Structures are given as C-alpha cells and as structure tokens.
Amino acid sequence: FLGMLLCGYIGENPNWGWSWGFGLAGIFMFIGMLQFYFTQGIFGDIGLKPLKNQVEEVSDNLEETTRNPFSTFDLIIVALISVIGLAWIINDPVSKITSSNLFNFQVGSLDGSNFMIIIALVLFLFILVKRISQYTPVLRDKMIAVIVLAFITIFFWASFEQAGGSMTIFAKDYTQRVLTGDSKIIFNVVNTLITVIPLVIISYVLFKLFSKTFAKYALGNIILAVGFVLIWGIVIYMLSNQYSEVKSEVPATWFGILNSLFIISLAPIVSKLWESKYNPSATMKNGFGMILLGIGFAALAYGSSTIPQGAAVAAVSMIWLVLAYLFHTLGELFISPVGLSYVSKLVPGRMIAIMFGIWYLAIAIGNKIAGTMGGMIDEITSKYSMTTFFLIFTFIPVGLGLLVMLLTPIMKKLMHGVK
Secondary structure (H helix, E strand, O other): OHHHHHHHHHHHOOOOOHHHHHHHHHHHHHHHHHHHHHHHHHHOOOOOOOOOOOOOOOOOOHHHHOOOOOOHHHHHHHHHHHHHHHHHHHHHHHHHHOOOOOOOOEEOOEEHHHHHHHHHHHHHHHHHHHHHOOOOHHHHHHHHHHHHHHHHHHHHHHHHHHHHOHHHHHHHHOEOOEEOHHHHHHHHHHHHHHHHHHHHHHHHHHHHHHHHHOOOOHHHHHHHHHHHHHHHHHHHHHHHHHHHOOOEEOOHHHHHHHHHHHHHHHHHHHHHHHHOOOOOOHHHHHHHHHHHHHHHHHHHHHHHHHOOOOOOOOOEOOHHHHHHHHHHHHHHHHHHHHHHHHHHHHOOHHHHHHHHHHHHHHHHHHHHHHHHHHOOHHHHHHHOOHHHHHHHHHHHHHHHHHHHHHOHHHHHHHHOOOO
C-alpha cells in the first residue's frame, strides 16, 4: 500500500522521475532485507530446518502414506520441462532487449518462443495426467478438484492483473485526474486519511514491538526506525505539495493502492462470512469471485462508453476505476486465499509442495496471458472501442463463474467431504 503510493508519487512527480521512484523501491527493499536479517531470531525455532532426530508424524490414512515414486521416464520428462521452462524464462526478456534469441525460428504461425513453451506445457499436462492416474481413487479425485480450481485461477489472474497494465493506461490517458475546488479538497482529505491513519497505527505497533525487542535486536530496530522516518518524511512531502497546489493531478499509480486499501478494509468482513453459517462451498466462492471480477470490468465498460472509437485521450470520471478496484478486490478475497486453503486441505502433506507448484504455475500462466491480452488494448480500441475491450474481461469471468457454480455437485463428489 505505502510502497505503491509513495514510489508511484515520486515516479510521476516531474521534479523526481521514475529513476527515483524505482530507486526508492530498491532502497526500502534493501532496508527491509537488513531489518529481517538482523531480527530473524525473533521467530525462535519457527522456519528452521527440522532436526534428524525429530520423529515424523505418520498418518493413519493409507492414501496419505502410500508413495508413488517417480520412474526414470518421469524424471526425464520433468528434467526436459525444467530445461525448456528455464530457457524460456531467460530468453523472454533477453530476446526483447538484445538481438540474441534462443528460439529464433517459426513453426507455422507460431514463433519459436511460443512453440517451445507450448511443448513444455503439453509435456507438463502429460506427466500430470500420468501421475494422477497412478494414485488411489479418492486422492485422485481430490487432485482433480485442485486442478479444476487452478484452471479457473488462470482466467481470474489473466483478468485481475489488467490492474498493472490496461487499467493503469486507462487511468493515465482516459480518466479525469485533474481536480480543482471542492473536488481537490475532498481528494486531499481522503488521501490524507487513508495514508496517515494506517501509518500511525503501524508506527504505534512497531513502537510497542521496538520497546520489547530493542535490548536483544538493537541494530534491526534502528534500521526499521530509519526506514519509517524516511516513510514519514516522504508522506509529509507528498501531502504538503498536494495541499499547496491550486489544482491537484491524481497520479495514475494512485489507483493501484485501492486494491490494498480495500483488502485491509474488507478482509475482516469476508473472513467473518466464512466463519458464519452462510459460508459457501469452494466452487461457489470461486464462482462469486469470478462474477465480482466481471462486474468490476462491467463498470469500466459502462464508464468508457462515452469514449470515441480510436480516441487517444479522454476524461472519464474516477468513480468507475474506484468501483472496478472495489469489485476486483472482493473477487480476489473470494478466490485467492480460499484457493490456497483448499490446496492444503485436499492433498496429503507430503504432496503439498508439488500441488502448490501447480497452483502458482496457474497464476504464472494467468499473468502471462494478462500481459498478452493487455497489450492488445490499442488494437482493440482502434478497431472497436474501449468498451469492447473491457467487455471481453466482463463476459469471460462471469461465464466461467456461472459454469463453476453449475459444477458444484460434481466438485463436492470429487472433494469427498472436504469443506
């Protein structure tokens, strides 16, 4: 929240620029690393490597104790996937900033890079299906349920991560961000409250922690204090500038903090819902999450309906972006933490690592699709309209949300009583 707010403000400030914005992020990451390094003892034995003489708990559940070792063929396929994946990860940025390209060839309409990553994904799906088929029926069903949820997750993040691309472009070029008069006063007051109140609370909590841990972790606490003094200095600088200006231009990056703000505000409410008798099933949560995501993009589609086809700039009200981030955050609260929770519930402890890997692979694929689809904003808006672009991200999530809700009876059978 504070990082995006302050680094974004400094980056968009013409007196500083993005070299300072990114530099500030690096400085605070370094301060955070030092603070964690010098105070890591505060966690005691938590996170340490288990000792050899520690007794491993053995589950009475046969499906959790029966192992399914990798064959030589499996290991060869896994190694091949790893090599292709690592080469693709390295080659993707290198090929864009230099003339070097490991996959400089074409296969039909596909370039070499896309062809190789498709090969890796096909091999991965092959080994995944092969491995799942070798487990007991109950465990196999639970793993299939995780994979279905992971598949939905791909489309969620492909849409949600437009926040870092097309939605930021929309904020920068198509949103009325210059405020004067009463609008400026209201924004300044709101921005002050959402910045200062959390910072005061965090500072108070850290002061209490400081008073209890300084004797043992003096250096780490001093580093932390220096970091927060810098943060307070930048906050005061930002707010004093905003109040002294005749008209205020809201930074395009400011809208990015809304996700963090709404998470902080709404997470306690949503968690209370999960603890109540109205706690829906996993598929219903995923369905509601996807529909809420689609509603957020529907707000943007409606708000952008006045933008002429092919327009390079416009002045749409900020309220549509605020509503979009509100619904997107609600969707995230319904899907992201819930999905990770069900991974740990549905698979045995010895398999959690690989299933979390599959889950985060789904997120990675979603992020890649988000970048590719977000990059089409100019092409789509020039041929059709900005509304059409956002409607794509409305219909796909809503359609998938309704589909996963319809699959609830099947998913309940696959989960075998896991709630």
